[in-house]
Amino acid sequence: MKFKESITNTFLKTVSAFANYGDGEINFGVKDDGTVVGVKDPVQTCLNIENKINDSIRPQVDYRLHIDEQTNVITLKIFQGLYPPYFYKEKAYKRNDSASVPVDSLELSRLILEGQNCSYDSLPSHASNLHFSILEKALQKKIGIEKLTPDLLITLGLREKNGKYTNAGALFADENDYRGIDLVKFGDNINVMLDRAQIEKVSVLKLYQDALQKYRQYYQNEVIDGAYRRKNEQIPENAFREAIANAIVHRTWDVNAQIKVAMFDDRIEVTSPGGLPKGLSKEEYLAGQLSILRNPIIANIFFRLGLIEQFSTGIQRILAAYADSKTQPQFSIFENSIKIVLPVVKMELQGVSEDANEVYSILQSAPLSSSHISQETSFSKNKVLNLLEELIQKGYVVKICNGRGTKYRRSK
Template identity: 25%
Template sequence: MDVEGVIKEGEGQELEFKRSLAERKEILETISAFANSNGGRIFIGIEENKDGSVKEIVGIKIRGREIENMSNDIKQNTDSVVYPSIEVKEIEGKPVLVVEVKESPLKPVFVKIGGIPVAFKRVGKTNQKMDANELRRVISEGREFLWDSQVCEEASLDDIDEEKVKWFLRKAKYERNFDVDPETPVDEALERLELMKEEQLTNAAVLLFGKKPQRFFLKAKTRCARFKGTEPLEFIDMKVFGGNVIDQRDDALGFVKEHIKLHAKIVGTERKEDWEYPIEAVREAISNAICHRDYEISSNVQIRIFDDRLEVWGCGPLPKPLRVEDLKRKHPSVLRNDLIGSCFFLIKFIEEWGTGTNRIINECLNHGLPEPLFELIAENLVVTFRKYKITEDVLKELNERQKKAIDFLKERGMITNKDLQKLCPGVTRETLRKDLKAMIGKKIITKKGRKRGVYYELI
């Protein structure tokens, strides 16, 4: 490489100058941008002018294991991991660090900036953050690298359940007006669904329509359990569901219905039955867990039912760039398993608008339950549906003011002293304070905040 000839061209699409290693954040951003574009080189130890030309070769002092440490820093803070070439070149008698980054075949490449994964692209001599639409496009273009679109080498059409394919086509036609005749030959139908590559089955085809998918993917199962009490110690019932992922979703929901209560109540003059958890929200959570799980991880989707909650455990964290906190607000739809997701969409198991978690939250609130919890536990996404710990026996022990507070809390999620005063006009502050203190003592509510910012929530 003619180093001096390269740097004379100045900064551009595939070239960046940095004065020192102290510009770590900018170096990482450039590595992401090069990896997501056509590759490039970063020269560290060169100060540039505003127009991107070389101002001065300042050089760089290399101490001890600095190059090794830099390489490890890049590996630990990029996903997909970038393995750059790093070497020292002498320019005008001064050592300059040259970091060469190749275009990544596994795009997008994210870097952690302040602990948050962000992807960049290279535009001229600048790095620009990729927006949601660009991320979707890049992910779509890289579909061939996604696990569910890879060929399942050992599987053949003999391993596909023809009746399940016909059932799917009928349902897809009914739900989404999918224009493929249910009597279409299996191989042609799978081609139309993009579930075959050069006459070979994809992993998604086997999981969706395989007679025995676990012959190829042993851990592709859903494990369901009803525990006694509130800890995962003693089983009341436990089942493991195999077969195709469509049936697993229905079997898991059936297990839930066997182990949660169906309440009857009178609304006006009609008798209405309601599950203790909103069944549509539970169905959505199970569908998401099965659709979005990491099938390369040797664990199962799990449904855990306790006396006070229901947990849906996925396998693996959220697909990049989503974070747990994004699930409670508007966010893009990012599929880990694009083909499985597309097929689940066709039969209305999921929507491809990133609205599923918002529907889960709204269903719980409309059901009179607290918001579900979305957590990463041991690198697995867990959705927890919770009950309010207020039984009829507890309500009988409360006075009318306290019952009003409970109703307000169920509707709003929190209550302040001022809120309670408005609910109970004419009642002294001291009396209301004692009401709240008594509810804290009964472990019905908890006190949050300080001084004028004090408020109360249901436990």
């Protein structure tokens, strides 16, 4: 809401800003401190406001005027337009704190795309002579195609009928000019880098695959216990997959910036360029109730390949991976970036001791013997047996077989 004591042309900048980026109100006859003073001759003032808007803003904006007959305050309600950008004196404006300022060239290009109902990944690319062996192998494996033909590239939105590739085509090509992922494994603090991988100028599928490989290197191990082979995950793989896929699919690709993946002993931070798409609130984003696709072509191919499921379920799937964990993911949303923090899982069962929770956290997929649990926890075998009995009594763990072959697994 914006307050105006008198009528000057500066309010037209705010009209442009609200029409471009979201509904808003301007109250005429109210001082900046909120003091109501009203306007003289409100009917004539409304006519003046209408004339100024109709003569100065292009294209025409949708607005409503209302006069409070008791206070003589005029409320101008501006609605977000369907065909941005909306210009005042050949400039498009946005709100910046309490001021209306001109948008920069990047923001203007995004407004133009929005007004044309286009996405960046659908625009023609300057790239030529592209190759798609990585995508072709993925499609052969997932949906059984024989060859990635030019017609199929057109169907997928990677190429136009005139032979030119789209930006999505360049992003899926084996080699391209896009900055990808900057992945760092840190030691005890951010001053200690144990490993760094600059994954860039390659297919977005390779970005996904290489990031997943690094995750498995540092946060997964395979344990053999008798006849069983068990995968131990410090951080749920499903959660990391979703975080990386979301970063690739939903980031802004029209900026020269990398996805940042920071790996620590107790967490992974995934930061992607670009805030939320226009029209999507933080609450809707976190609840997974609405999905506005910034890059629909990229999202569709990731969906076809099974790398993402429904377009609006990513955050909910991350949360589901931590359903039984004491530690929970964190989501930070900024104007120009989104950060997802995936902590190491720590189980917390109700009504049992902290040590019993530690034992339960080790029991993941395959049944384990008490000896193996003792090795992983550093608890004595007798203590492990007592903790297992505590978990059995509470219904969290079940015993399989008896005697020397006795093993234990989660009850659910």
